[in-house]
Amino acid sequence: MTYTLEGTTGTWEVVVGLEVHAQVISKAKLFSGAATAFGAEPNTQVSFVDAAFPGMLPVINRECVAQAVRTGLGLNAQINLESRFDRKNYFYADLPAGYQISQYQHPIVGTGVITIDLPDGTSKEIGITRLHLEQDAGKSLHDQHPTKSYIDLNRAGVALMEIVSEPDIRSPEEAGAYLTKLRQILRYLGTCDGNMEEGSMRADVNVSVRKPGEAYRTRCEVKNVNSIRFVMQAVEAEARRQIAVWEEGGEVAQETRLFDSARGTTRSMRSKEHAHDYRYFPDPDLLPLVLDPAWVEGLKAHLPELPDAKAARFMKDYGLPAYDARVLVAEQATADFYEAVAKGRDGKQAANWVMGDFFAALNRTGRSIEESPVSAASLGKLLDLINDATINGRIAKEVFEAMVETGDDPVAIVDAKGLRQVTDTGAIDAAVAEVLAKNADKVAEYRGGKDKLFGFFVGQVMKAMAGKGNPALVNEVLKKQLG
Amino acid sequence: MAALTDLKLAEATELLAAKKISATELAKAHVDAIEKLSSLNAFIVATPERAMADAKRADERIAKGEAGPLEGIPLAIKDLFCTDGIQTTAGSRILGGFTPPYESTVSANLWRDGAVCLGKTNLDEFAMGSSNTTSAYGNVVNPWKRRGDNRDLVPGGSSGGSAAAVAARLCLGATATDTGGSIRQPAAFTGTVGIKPTYGRCSRWGIVAFASSLDQAGPMARSVKDCAILLRSMAGFDPKDSTSADVAVPDFAAALGQGVKGLRIGVPKEYRLDGLAPEIGALWEQGIAWLKAAGCTIHEISLPHTKYALPTYYIVAPAEASSNLARYDGVRFGLRVPGDSLDAQYEATRGEGFGEEVRRRIMIGTYVLSAGYYDAYYLKAQKVRALIARDFDEAWKSVDAILTPATPSSAFAIGEKQDDPVTMYLNDVFTVTANLAGLPGISVPAGLDAQGLPLGLQVVGRAFDEETVFRVAEAIEQAAGFSAVPQIRAGA
Numbered sequence: 009m010t011y012t013l014e015g016t017t018g019t020w021e022v023v024v025g026l027e028v029h030a031q032v033i034s035k036a037k038l039f040s041g042a043a044t045a046f047g048a049e050p051n052t053q054v055s056f057v058d059a060a061f062p063g064m065l066p067v068i069n070r071e072c073v074a075q076a077v078r079t080g081l082g083l084n085a086q087i088n089l090e091s092r093f094d095r096k097n098y099f100y101a102d103l104p105a106g107y108q109i110s111q112y113q114h115p116i117v118g119t120g121v122i123t124i125d126l127p128d129g130t131s132k133e134i135g136i137t138r139l140h141l142e143q144d145a146g147k148s149l150h151d152q153h154p155t156k157s158y159i160d161l162n163r164a165g166v167a168l169m170e171i172v173s174e175p176d177i178r179s180p181e182e183a184g185a186y187l188t189k190l191r192q193i194l195r196y197l198g199t200c201d202g203n204m205e206e207g208s209m210r211a212d213v214n215v216s217v218r219k220p221g222e223a224y225r226t227r228c229e230v231k232n233v234n235s236i237r238f239v240m241q242a243v244e245a246e247a248r249r250q251i252a253v254w255e256e257g258g259e260v261a262q263e264t265r266l267f268d269s270a271r272g273t274t275r276s277m278r279s280k281e282h283a284h285d286y287r288y289f290p291d292p293d294l295l296p297l298v299l300d301p302a303w304v305e306g307l308k309a310h311l312p313e314l315p316d317a318k319a320a321r322f323m324k325d326y327g328l329p330a331y332d333a334r335v336l337v338a339e340q341a342t343a344d345f346y347e348a349v350a351k352g353r354d355g356k357q358a359a360n361w362v363m364g365d366f367f368a369a370l371n372r373t374g375r376s377i378e379e380s381p382v383s384a385a386s387l388g389k390l391l392d393l394i395n396d397a398t399i400n401g402r403i404a405k406e407v408f409e410a411m412v413e414t415g416d417d418p419v420a421i422v423d424a425k426g427l428r429q430v431t432d433t434g435a436i437d438a439a440v441a442e443v444l445a446k447n448a449d450k451v452a453e454y455r456g457g458k459d460k461l462f463g464f465f466v467g468q469v470m471k472a473m474a475g476k477g478n479p480a481l482v483n484e485v486l487k488k489q490l491g
Numbered sequence: 492m493a494a495l496t497d498l499k500l501a502e503a504t505e506l507l508a509a510k511k512i513s514a515t516e517l518a519k520a521h522v523d524a525i526e527k528l529s530s531l532n533a534f535i536v537a538t539p540e541r542a543m544a545d546a547k548r549a550d551e552r553i554a555k556g557e558a559g560p561l562e563g564i565p566l567a568i569k570d571l572f573c574t575d576g577i578q579t580t581a582g583s584r585i586l587g588g589f590t591p592p593y594e595s596t597v598s599a600n601l602w603r604d605g606a607v608c609l610g611k612t613n614l615d616e617f618a619m620g621s622s623n624t625t626s627a628y629g630n631v632v633n634p635w636k637r638r639g640d641n642r643d644l645v646p647g648g649s650s651g652g653s654a655a656a657v658a659a660r661l662c663l664g665a666t667a668t669d670t671g672g673s674i675r676q677p678a679a680f681t682g683t684v685g686i687k688p689t690y691g692r693c694s695r696w697g698i699v700a701f702a703s704s705l706d707q708a709g710p711m712a713r714s715v716k717d718c719a720i721l722l723r724s725m726a727g728f729d730p731k732d733s734t735s736a737d738v739a740v741p742d743f744a745a746a747l748g749q750g751v752k753g754l755r756i757g758v759p760k761e762y763r764l765d766g767l768a769p770e771i772g773a774l775w776e777q778g779i780a781w782l783k784a785a786g787c788t789i790h791e792i793s794l795p796h797t798k799y800a801l802p803t804y805y806i807v808a809p810a811e812a813s814s815n816l817a818r819y820d821g822v823r824f825g826l827r828v829p830g831d832s833l834d835a836q837y838e839a840t841r842g843e844g845f846g847e848e849v850r851r852r853i854m855i856g857t858y859v860l861s862a863g864y865y866d867a868y869y870l871k872a873q874k875v876r877a878l879i880a881r882d883f884d885e886a887w888k889s890v891d892a893i894l895t896p897a898t899p900s901s902a903f904a905i906g907e908k909q910d911d912p913v914t915m916y917l918n919d920v921f922t923v924t925a926n927l928a929g930l931p932g933i934s935v936p937a938g939l940d941a942q943g944l945p946l947g948l949q950v951v952g953r954a955f956d957e958e959t960v961f962r963v964a965e966a967i968e969q970a971a972g973f974s975a976v977p978q979i980r981a982g983a
Contacts, residue, residue, distance in 0.1 A: 056592075056593060059823055060818040060823070061591070061593075061818075061823075061824065062573060062579065062581065062586065062589070062591065062699040062700075062818070062824075063572075063573045063591070063593075063595060063695075063696065063697040063698050063699050063700065064696075064697075065695060065696050065731060065732050065733065066733065067730065067731060067732075067733050068733065095814050097813075097814050097817060097860070099817065099820065099833075099834075099837055100833075101820075101822050101833055104818060104822070104823060105817060105818045106814070106816075106817020106818050106820060107814050107817060157833070159822065285861055285862045287813075287814070287857065287860035287861060287862075287865075288860075289810060289814070289860055289865070289869060292702070292703035292704035292734075292811055293700075293703050293733060293734065294733050294734075295733055295734060
């Protein structure tokens with residue numbers, strides 16, 4: 009379905025490209041040995057290199073390079089065996105060297121592609137233009153002192169991957185789906201935690217609008233949007249703003265803007281005095297980054313199974329519908345949990361339990377899958393109890409609630425509570441006979457043709473048996489006795 | 492025995508090992524000399540207490556038979572090398588009060604080998620200059636005088652303090668750095684030996700950067716052998732410098748003494764500049780004759796892109812400098828001149844902190860990297876640089892080393908060439924090519940001019956072939972028999 013916006017002059021199409029800054033998961037920074045943990049006391053994770061002391065030199069962190077290559081491979085992208093680092097020069101208090109080391113002309117990863125999944129069940133390919141490595145800057149705190157700014161350099165020098173998409177995105181929904189999928193891939197790869205609240209994933213959103221069939225018009229860049237929801241809002245807000253400008257006879261100026269999430273609007277960020285000439289040039293402190301093809305192959309061989317492949321396999325191996333597969337692979341932990349439950353069992357039944365009662369329990373208790381009181385093994389045992397007719401489905405739900413509450417083993421719960429299903433036909437015969445005797449009037453009605461009363465009898469029998477009657481046997485005996 | 496301050500480094504090493512002199516008395520002689528000749532302004536900071544403590548330890552190690560190759564040798568360190576706990580200024584006000592909590596790899600290597608630290612020598616601000624007159628800590632005076640003329644002369648630059656200290660016998664050797672000639676030109680101006688090794692031979696870690704792709708540390712001393720000994724200690728692969736070369740460091744001094752018979756010496760015709768001073772031309776001819784007599788064969792070669800070397804250098808070096816010096820912003824260390832805004836603080840700090848020459852080069856560098864000019868200047872300069880390197884690659888097919896003058900003139904008087912920066916830049920005309928091509932180059936004193944001032948010859952060699960460079964320099968040293976001494980010197 010094509011997303012368009014209606015203006016006074018007709019229909020407009022939205023064109024979006026995203027630049028995502030993803031903080032690389034690594035113990036040390038891109039060019040120094042300083043630690044990278046989030047939330048440390050200010051200026052406690054800063055080496056002399058990060059603080060750009062005289063005579064300090066950058067040395068590339070091999071693990072950060074490996075992470076970028078893994079990400080490139082995960083994006084089905086071209087890995088450039090030779091890349092270079094450039095200096096992007098500008099003055100700011102939280103940029104200690106007065107330049108950021110980045111990759112301008114020769115990035116480590118070239119073109120690739122991400123398949124995004126849209127809510128209507130369709131999918132679409134979004135091109136990746138490039139991925140490059142660069143240093144993060146420090147943080148300026150302007151609200152700690154009436155006249156001074158404080159600088160925290162903990163983040164200075166932390167490795168970022170800038171992942172640039174082609175302008176293939178056409179709606180807020182697609183922008184959201186792109187970020188969701190990208191984050192999923194990064195998390196699967198273990199190359200970025202994708203945590204937008206902590207700023208370890210940030211998006212710059214390039215937006216332009218056009219009449220269908222037109223060439224691209226001028227774009228604006230909405231900087232540093234820090235949630236998927238805000239990105240989606242920013243796309244629409246910025247598109248509407250641009251449409252208004254064009255329709256009032258104006259001209260959209262190429263500029264950098266900020267998204268104001270409180271107002272739901274974008275505003276211009278930079279005035280003329282901050283128009284930068286970054287004076288990019290190759291960093292003479294660093295040699296070209298040359299990768300050994302065998303090393304890249306080694307990384308490729310050890311890549312984890314990524315969400316798309318996993319979903320396809322779940323559909324094939326466990327007979328899942330596409331929707332279930334997509335939901336279950338959204339997080340690696342969920343997929344692993346599901347697979348542990350489903351292995352050697354009925355895949356669809358396992359999916360129903362994981363996506364139904366299990367997710368509901370996590371939601372209700374506000375826990376993550378890692379903190380779940382119910383392990384995949386226990387849930388599997390519960391399914392086994394159902395399938396070998398030890399308990400029936402209704403009792404299973406009761407047992408599951410007890411598992412959530414206590415974390416106990418389902419077999420133990422069943423035994424302790426005496427919930428084993430009654431399959432003794434003698435006991436069922438007796439219960440049925442008693443129910444029919446008590447409800448002679450209803451029996452007469454049933455026999456007179458009121459078939460719907462059968463359910464009533466089942467309920468009464470189950471009630472009499474405290475829910476433990478084997479439903480199939482109860483049905484069978486009832487049918488026979490009602491004759 | 493000669494005065495302790497007149498010893499060559501190699502001689503002192505032998506006397507120390509034989510326990511004929513102590514490191515303590517050797518250090519004391521130099522500490523006293525530094526104090527006595529403070530008018531040369533060769534040192535920004537002298538460290539007599541450190542020197543005596545180092546010397547005491549050296550004597551103990553010698554006594555225990557644990558002496559390193561430089562045990563007890565008093566050295567001066569150019570104040571561009573960061574020294575742990577000792578103020579490091581780069582000759583600039585902007586680093587005022589900066590004391591690094593770390594030691595440069597090169598100086599650390601020297602201390603590892605037992606050397607004694609005498610202090611930090613003066614230099615052109617951020618190593619930008621050819622006369623040591625851009626230092627925020629004042630001019631350095633060349634210990635040499637013109638005959639019958641008592642005016643102060645420049646020691647050359649940027650390693651003017653190191654050169655003056657070596658020439659005036661204030662130390663047995665010194666560290667220096669060379670970005671476009673900053674070791675070789677002052678060596679030539681002070682009658683000392685100085686080698687800029689192959690780019691990557693010495694670690695740049697802990698050396699205040701001027702132009703990263705050109706900067707290289709090297710030693711200055713009073714003989715070729717002394718330089719060879721020092722370089723062996725200074726050099727070596729350093730994983731902290733990505734441009735440091737992971738190649739073995741030979742025993743350079745061991746390459747000496749074997750003569751130069753059969754070596755092919757190139758004489759580049761493009762270095763016969765129009766208006767080359769006749770004395771310089773004659774010295775060059777003399778050098779050729781000496782090497783021929785020593786058994787070398789002489790070959791005229793062509794380095795066709797030589798004439799573009801100076802302009803190329805004065806684009807590449809300022810470009811890198813403009814970026815390297817951005818970190819001096821008053822935020823984290825050194826001088827801070829407050830302003831109403833961040834930009835105002837930058838302007839005030841950098842305006843007051845940097846001298847005129849540094850500001851000029853930052854402006855040039857910023858300009859050549861700017862949008863719209865990058866291709867015409869920086870990019871073109873990089874291409875020419877590659878051509879200059881290729882010229883040398885071609886030359887190495889037919890020769891083993893190249894002989895040129897080190898400088899276009901002898902030392903000049905303070906203020907003599909300062910009316911026009913371009914005239915000053917011409918000092919580097921013979922030396923910048925080795926930096927642009929990353930090759931080793933040495934300046935060795937070869938004689939005096941008519942005014943009684945020393946002149947140097949330069950030998951350039953293949954990358955990582957300092958051994959041949961030292962051998963050829965030694966042949967010149969022996970043939971020249973340079974024994975003149977400066978008027979101002981310890982013990983004079």
